[in-house]
Amino acid sequence: MSCIHFFEKGKGQPLILIHGYCETGNMWLDFAEALSNEFRVLCPDLPGIGNSPISGHQLSLEEVAVSLEEWMESNQIENPILIGHSLGGYVSLALLELMGNRIKAIGLFHSTAFADDTDKKAMRNRTITFLRKYGVEKFVTSFVPPLFPENRREELSGEIEDAIEDAKRCSLNGLIAFSGAMRDRKDRLELLRQYSGPKLLIAGTSDGAVKIEASRAQKDTFTHYFELQGVGHMGMIEQKSETLEIVREFCQAVISPA
Template sequence: MEINHKNTSIHYATKGSGNPLILLHGFLESLEIWKDFQDKLSEKRQVVCIDLPGHGRSGCIDAIHTMREMALTVKAVLDILNIEKAFFAGHSMGGYVNLEFQNIFPTIPTGLALINSTPKADSEERSINRDKSTRLVSKNKEAFVNMAISNLLTPENNKKFEPQVDELKHRALNFPTEGITAALQGMKIRADHSRLLESIKKPKYIIAGKNDPILDYKEIKKVSAICKTRFLSYPDGHLAFIENKNELMEFLHFID
């Protein structure tokens, strides 16, 4: 299904009814990562998945897709579906969008989960790397996509989950270059929402991988404690929806 938002086609999928759950994908991902989750979880509730701007089958809105722009896109989909309350779960970049949505529309989320994500803003080093990545994408998108996705897992899990990782790469290579760079630049300038997360009184969770190559496990555990979120620990890397699929499915099945 699609809506026209700011003269741009935005693709989404909805299944089931009642007690909505919004699943937001990460950078270089699409709503396809949630297919099995949507099929299973929609047996007891409405599950909505959205291709964020410049990803999947959604078009590009601007040269920079800020987290605010992405959150407004999510709101446009929810308006079409007449959803006024929902639980939000976001993977990686989807977690950033999740928090920005909470910042703009605090009465809509009934709770939120950050999956392999953080409320912290980019460090100076990370910000510099975003610019390097932007240049690499423009020069050689295939090399960047292969490297970026492989770097999300340990070498062992790259081999163990090779078919799923290859599928991720194949889909990402079909995303427009400008969509990838727009997301990189949007993530680079995102706000630090640590205080926002700490202030939230509704159910909130952080899910972290002990062997996440890009998010420091000890640091994110410390952030979780400061922000007073429930902390769930998985044994693998940055792609919980692949590496710890059963555990994540069970978690999402039981949240309200």
Template sequence: MENIYTDAGSGDTLVFLHGFCESKQVWAGFVAPLQQRFRVITLDLPGHGDNTASSSPYTMESLADEVKQRLDELEVKKCLLVGHSMGGYVGMAFAEKYGHRLRGLCLFHSSALPDTEEKKASRTKSIDFVERHGVTSFVNPLIEPLFYEGNRDRLQQEIEMMKEIGRQTPQAAVVSALAAMRDRPNRAHVLREAKYPVQFIFGKDDTAVPLDKALEQCHLPDYGTALFLGKTGHMGMFERTAETQKALVKFAETVFELVS
């Protein structure tokens, strides 16, 4: 079971959730320097990475329950939760069910808003494609467009790593995640009602979380901060590592100072 998470460092706790067809591996380089100042935990969600738990149909709510169970096992009472993309959707479900466990929440290229009808239709088509053609044919063209075009040449190694992670994701997990993302509800009210600080990190050239959707939600929390990054797509941990690390550390220090 130890392989499904990493747990390093000491002090106040940061928990990182990966996105769709990803694993905790996407955070490895990003969190390394943070472990000098915080306790840092990265998790593999069910059906992803080393977490071979059943990838039968799940929801964002059931994934949030899995995260809560893991934090209980690790004796984490409260944390700053950082969710990338689908990990942010799980983070929003966690915030709705277990908000009392949060010191803060960071939506890292993610959203509290539901899919548009057009996006829902696209998810359904993707499910059909995966079931007919398999995961590799789905993943290979999926990854590169997540990066801003001007960053792709210098980040070919990271793009290939993500493709490999994606190809290793079981078909059942890919299908279940697509359906869970499609069917997730609007959780804007969770941001409005948040009793903890919320940070948003957005790429101005992110096609997965368009700028207009980012602007719709970043003003909702009583205490919120937003970082907008130009020439950045959906993968700020690779595209703008130093800037996103610095912003997250500053946010974490503020979060934990508020309760110290």
């Protein structure tokens, strides 16, 4: 039996929304509600996040993918559409590698198929050191605001506070484990290129975590590609209506191709 905690809304084609780093499945509440009229929307907490347990402080994305596959089997989730934000995109790609054509479509939301470069790996190591020294609350309070464009942080202050509170539901072991898993993940661009199903990438031109240059470098790999002007790493909050419609139209196209 899977230990993955999740919530679901709606019936029909399964649509799995996978949260990012310093987030829980609750980040998708508004999306799940809006999409539940057309899809069976499922929002899991990854291991060590929210209400999903973790043992230890090390894991790989491949291990996470196995846990999610077992969770799908336990809950009769077949041929899902996967949409992953940031870390959730990396997890989605690991699932794609594991499950292949049992994945109906995949979407990366402010994410990338590239592996971490040397600078990013060093940053992950600094994150682990900081977490071990100062703990979750101090880390997420400093980590979350820069995910949003500086010129909109005052306007979005309420949403940022909500995101910080959600991030506090991540365990210390979970954040350390996923920092290492992201650092050590492999490049999956060729896997994505060979996958014949529908593929979505949503990128922000002001994203400080996944640079727009990296998104443009893999643009041709995707069947559906969108750039959000002036948007940082949190498009589902910064431009909720627009990104919701992008996801909805992508999923509609998947189940009813022209």
